[in-house]
Amino acid sequence: MAVYDPNNIFAKILLGELPAHKVYEDNDTLVFMDIMPRSDGHMLVIPKTPCRNVLDASPAQLAAVMATVQKIGRIAMQAFDAQGISIQQFNEAAGGQEVFHLHFHVLPRRDGDTVRPPGIMADPGVLQAHAEIMRKAVDAAA
Numbered sequence: 331m332a333v334y335d336p337n338n339i340f341a342k343i344l345l346g347e348l349p350a351h352k353v354y355e356d357n358d359t360l361v362f363m364d365i366m367p368r369s370d371g372h373m374l375v376i377p378k379t380p381c382r383n384v385l386d387a388s389p390a391q392l393a394a395v396m397a398t399v400q401k402i403g404r405i406a407m408q409a410f411d412a413q414g415i416s417i418q419q420f421n422e423a424a425g426g427q428e429v430f431h432l433h434f435h436v437l438p439r440r441d442g443d444t445v446r447p448p449g450i451m452a453d454p455g456v457l458q459a460h461a462e463i464m465r466k467a468v469d470a471a472a
Contacts, residue, residue, distance in 0.1 A: 332422075332430070334382045340431035344378055351461035354402060354468050358394035361402050363457045363464075364435065368445040371410040371438040371460050375399050381432040383421040391432065399434050401471075402464075409467035412438035416445070 335341075342348040344360060351363035353373055364372040375398050377391045384392070403415040418435040420426035437445065 331385060332382065334380045334386070335430055336380060338431045339429055340374075340376050340433060341380070344376075351457045353461050353464040354398070356394075356398065358391075359398040361398060361436075361464075363452075363461050365452060365457065366448065366450055367437075367452050367457070367460075368435075368448065369416075369437040369439060369443065371406050371412070371464065373402060373406065373436045373464070375402060375434045375436060377432055382430050383427055383432050384419060385421050387432055395432065395434060399436060402468075403436050405467045405471050406436060406438045406464065409463050410438035411440070413441050414439045 339348060343350045343362065352360065353363065354361040355378075358378055359375060360378055361373050361375050364374050375395055377387070377395050379391060381387045381391050387395075399417060403417065406412060407415060416435070416437040416439050418437070419433070420428075
């Protein structure tokens, strides 16, 4: 298996070298808006420690990330008036992974909706508004 690249985009976000619309963080994880959202409120959950994907994650990294995925998923359902949540996770290029830092996609969904096609950048103002909706919902849930 390939090794972790400390220069990947998510590592740079963690270091503050690249911007992100942050939603939530704790000691072990960070949640931010996906810049190419497939649904309104599409977020990414990552560990704060180096980890390429599920295949090399420690049990502690997986436990921390999954706890945050569950917490954020529950809050996102209320914040975006969703009836469900899609959770996606990809491993290695052949498995669909594009950024080689462990991450889970959390997509609020409504009955009958379809996800947007991949690769379409969102308007930064929309991302900021969605991040603010989630931050307020996270604060209210605390």
